Amino acid sequence: MSNDTTGLQLRSLVTKGGELKISLQRVPTPEPGPDEVVVRVEAAPINPSDLALMFAVADMSTAQVSGSKADAVVTAKIPEKLMRAMAGRLDESMPVGNEGAGVVVRAGSSPAAQALLGKTVAILGGAMYSQFRTLKTVQCMLLPEGTKPSEGASCFVNPLTSLAMVETMRLEGHTALVHTAAASNLGQMLNRICIKDGVDLVNIVRKPEQEELLRKLGAKYVCNSSSPTFMEDLTKALVATGATLAFDAIGGGKLAGQILTCMEAAAVAKMKEYSRYGSTTYKQVYIYGGLDRGPTELNRSFGMTWGVGGFLLTPFLQKIGFAEAQKLRDRVVAELKTTFASHYTKEISLTEALQPDAIATYGKISTGEKYLITPARD
Amino acid sequence: MSNDTTGLQLRSLVTKGGELKISLQRVPTPEPGPDEVVVRVEAAPINPSDLALMFAVADMSTAQVSGSKADAVVTAKIPEKLMRAMAGRLDESMPVGNEGAGVVVRAGSSPAAQALLGKTVAILGGAMYSQFRTLKTVQCMLLPEGTKPSEGASCFVNPLTSLAMVETMRLEGHTALVHTAAASNLGQMLNRICIKDGVDLVNIVRKPEQEELLRKLGAKYVCNSSSPTFMEDLTKALVATGATLAFDAIGGGKLAGQILTCMEAAAVAKMKEYSRYGSTTYKQVYIYGGLDRGPTELNRSFGMTWGVGGFLLTPFLQKIGFAEAQKLRDRVVAELKTTFASHYTKEISLTEALQPDAIATYGKISTGEKYLITPARD
Numbered sequence: 007m008s009n010d011t012t013g014l015q016l017r018s019l020v021t022k023g024g025e026l027k028i029s030l031q032r033v034p035t036p037e038p039g040p041d042e043v044v045v046r047v048e049a050a051p052i053n054p055s056d057l058a059l060m061f062a063v064a065d066m067s068t069a070q071v072s073g074s075k076a077d078a079v080v081t082a083k084i085p086e087k088l089m090r091a092m093a094g095r096l097d098e099s100m101p102v103g104n105e106g107a108g109v110v111v112r113a114g115s116s117p118a119a120q121a122l123l124g125k126t127v128a129i130l131g132g133a134m135y136s137q138f139r140t141l142k143t144v145q146c147m148l149l150p151e152g153t154k155p156s157e158g159a160s161c162f163v164n165p166l167t168s169l170a171m172v173e174t175m176r177l178e179g180h181t182a183l184v185h186t187a188a189a190s191n192l193g194q195m196l197n198r199i200c201i202k203d204g205v206d207l208v209n210i211v212r213k214p215e216q217e218e219l220l221r222k223l224g225a226k227y228v229c230n231s232s233s234p235t236f237m238e239d240l241t242k243a244l245v246a247t248g249a250t251l252a253f254d255a256i257g258g259g260k261l262a263g264q265i266l267t268c269m270e271a272a273a274v275a276k277m278k279e280y281s282r283y284g285s286t287t288y289k290q291v292y293i294y295g296g297l298d299r300g301p302t303e304l305n306r307s308f309g310m311t312w313g314v315g316g317f318l319l320t321p322f323l324q325k326i327g328f329a330e331a332q333k334l335r336d337r338v339v340a341e342l343k344t345t346f347a348s349h350y351t352k353e354i355s356l357t358e359a360l361q362p363d364a365i366a367t368y369g370k371i372s373t374g375e376k377y378l379i380t381p382a383r384d
Numbered sequence: 385m386s387n388d389t390t391g392l393q394l395r396s397l398v399t400k401g402g403e404l405k406i407s408l409q410r411v412p413t414p415e416p417g418p419d420e421v422v423v424r425v426e427a428a429p430i431n432p433s434d435l436a437l438m439f440a441v442a443d444m445s446t447a448q449v450s451g452s453k454a455d456a457v458v459t460a461k462i463p464e465k466l467m468r469a470m471a472g473r474l475d476e477s478m479p480v481g482n483e484g485a486g487v488v489v490r491a492g493s494s495p496a497a498q499a500l501l502g503k504t505v506a507i508l509g510g511a512m513y514s515q516f517r518t519l520k521t522v523q524c525m526l527l528p529e530g531t532k533p534s535e536g537a538s539c540f541v542n543p544l545t546s547l548a549m550v551e552t553m554r555l556e557g558h559t560a561l562v563h564t565a566a567a568s569n570l571g572q573m574l575n576r577i578c579i580k581d582g583v584d585l586v587n588i589v590r591k592p593e594q595e596e597l598l599r600k601l602g603a604k605y606v607c608n609s610s611s612p613t614f615m616e617d618l619t620k621a622l623v624a625t626g627a628t629l630a631f632d633a634i635g636g637g638k639l640a641g642q643i644l645t646c647m648e649a650a651a652v653a654k655m656k657e658y659s660r661y662g663s664t665t666y667k668q669v670y671i672y673g674g675l676d677r678g679p680t681e682l683n684r685s686f687g688m689t690w691g692v693g694g695f696l697l698t699p700f701l702q703k704i705g706f707a708e709a710q711k712l713r714d715r716v717v718a719e720l721k722t723t724f725a726s727h728y729t730k731e732i733s734l735t736e737a738l739q740p741d742a743i744a745t746y747g748k749i750s751t752g753e754k755y756l757i758t759p760a761r762d
Contacts, residue, residue: 091685257684281472301683302682314691315692321689
């Protein structure tokens with residue numbers, strides 16, 4: 007075990023000159039306060055939301071690496087027209103990594119902190135692509151005896167987001183769900199939750215192999231957006247399930263609007279009388295990701311009773327309150343090796359994360375290619 | 385006064401063959417039940433929402449008129465790709481006209497019906513482009529002594545929609561408003577309400593003369609979307625007013641997204657720390673019209689805390705309930721000749737409404753060109 011008073015930390019910087027720089031910095035480990043602990047970060051996943059902070063809006067096809075190992079610096083150009091969106095983070099070196107897991111190597115004086123010493127914990131709070139993190143005890147979730155850090159590294163973002171989708175469905179009075187990019191790690195998790203909870207889920211994917219994968223995992227409704235019969239297939243699935251709420255990871259293009267169009271067709275099929283305002287059935291698409299960065303195109307061929315909006319986990323958890331959020335967290339721990347299991351293509355160290363080959367692969371955000379960073383390993 | 389047992393009624397028909405046909409039919413006047421009255425319709429406005437039903441999605445540049453006077457038939461082609469949206473009304477001859485005003489010429493036996501005999505009433509309930517309408521007494525709003533039907537013809541759609549915007553602002557926790565196509569009849573009404581109620585309103589128009597018109601009417605914030613400084617101007621107005629709710633009559637194109645982008649810029653300007661998810665300020669655009677039938681394009685450069693949706697008056701009134709809706713109706717009657725006054729470019733009879741020149745003018749839905757149909761006049 008290395009000295010824990012300093013450690014490497016991955017940093018992302020956007021310069022005023024329009025460049026992205028990713029590098030490793032050696033940073034001191036803050037001394038833990040009474041109710042804090044120092045965690046040696048053993049595993050931290052690369053989620054799409056992490057990449058958005060790490061790569062900013064840079065054109066990664068222009069990426070170049072100078073230096074080597076811990077001194078490597080990745081540089082890439084940011085298209086000028088996208089610089090306006092970067093105003094808030096210019097020339098500020100930012101740590102990355104929403105979540106992870108590791109072992110508590112030092113603890114403050116409080117009983118809550120001392121109780122965690124030597125334990126394996128899942129952690130949330132940013133800057134997880136670091137060798138050491140000083141965190142409040144409430145940011146740590148004690149993992150059951152025998153859980154490896156790699157098994158607990160993705161306890162928060164995907165599990166809580168997929169649970170939040172089902173909770174939102176209930177809170178907003180819908181009875182079934184639609185999900186896009188549905189073969190993703192998160193999509194597979196949502197599929198397992200819905201099967202377990204008896205909630206109808208319409209999975210939208212864009213490749214036959216993703217369709218097959220989900221069917222093997224027990225998915226009943228899978229529609230392929232690349233198929234010429236997509237609109238008919240989706241409408242049929244929506245008639246069968248009555249789903250009027252969708253969560254969309256794609257964001258750009260016509261898909262969100264197509265979902266609303268098919269939801270409306272399913273609703274109109276049940277109407278007895280024509281109304282030029284369309285059905286009175288409320289239809290909602292929440293965009294929670296931006297796999298397609300292009301504009302969202304809504305042709306509005308779905309009446310007047312609809313909504314499209316952004317969806318983020320943290321405000322959702324704040325809205326339902328601590329007690330309800332804790333129930334969701336408890337469920338994640340209880341079903342960590344089943345419903346909420348994550349699978350990784352590859353484990354890479356912090357220095358490996360700065361290598362061009364690795365960036366080219368994990369940067370694609372393609373289904374089934376999920377990387378785990380292991381900061382504690384040099 | 386003509387015999388009131390039958391009367392002309394304007395009808396819109398979409399055929400399976402892809403044609404729109406507008407004609408006048410002579411229809412029997414239903415006998416009034418105990419709680420019903422027969423109204424001789426003296427005045428009914430042509431609102432954009434009426435045109436959408438009347439013209440369906442036809443290409444009115446292909447319109448041709450055969451026959452003359454009461455036997456005239458307007459025929460126009462419907463683009464094939466738009467026929468799917470017409471499925472619900474194929475080969476069904478539909479009456480048109482949401483609202484109007486007239487004189488009660490017969491009444492059922494109930495005291496409520498008898499009390500209206502000979503009175504001038506504002507009426508809501510469709511099929512107003514008719515010489516006679518049999519209506520329930522609750523569909524009639526008694527107009528104050530001395531009110532002409534032409535003054536009371538637009539009591540519902542624009543007045544209640546503009547009031548609903550201000551009410552929605554309050555109910556959903558916003559404190560100021562943005563409105564597009566703001567020089568419209570409805571926009572001028574909203575401007576008067578906001579001035580009277582002390583609500584900040586950001587008016588978006590697209591022509592200098594509309595800008596000037598609104599400023600003359602006391603509008604403080606007017607932004608021209610055709611100006612090269614539009615985004616800056618709008619952001620400044622949003623910083624000044626704190627408006628986070630917009631009502632958009634345009635629908636298509638980039639405007640809804642631009643409004644959200646400027647709202648986000650105004651919110652980010654107040655933030656102390658960068659968040660890649662953008663501000664936590666909730667921003668909403670309701671689309672209530674479709675002056676641009678093209679797709680809505682959202683570039684999503686406005687964080688994750690936003691919503692876009694459809695807005696319709698009737699569901700809003702149902703949501704707030706009868707008592708609250710009645711307060712709004714009472715206010716319309718009380719301020720009918722001031723806040724809620726409508727102005728018309730021209731009055732036309734039902735037969736004149738089928739003439740090519742008239743169609744070409746009222747069909748444009750251009751600001752300041754509002755027509756009033758006078759069905760009682762031959």
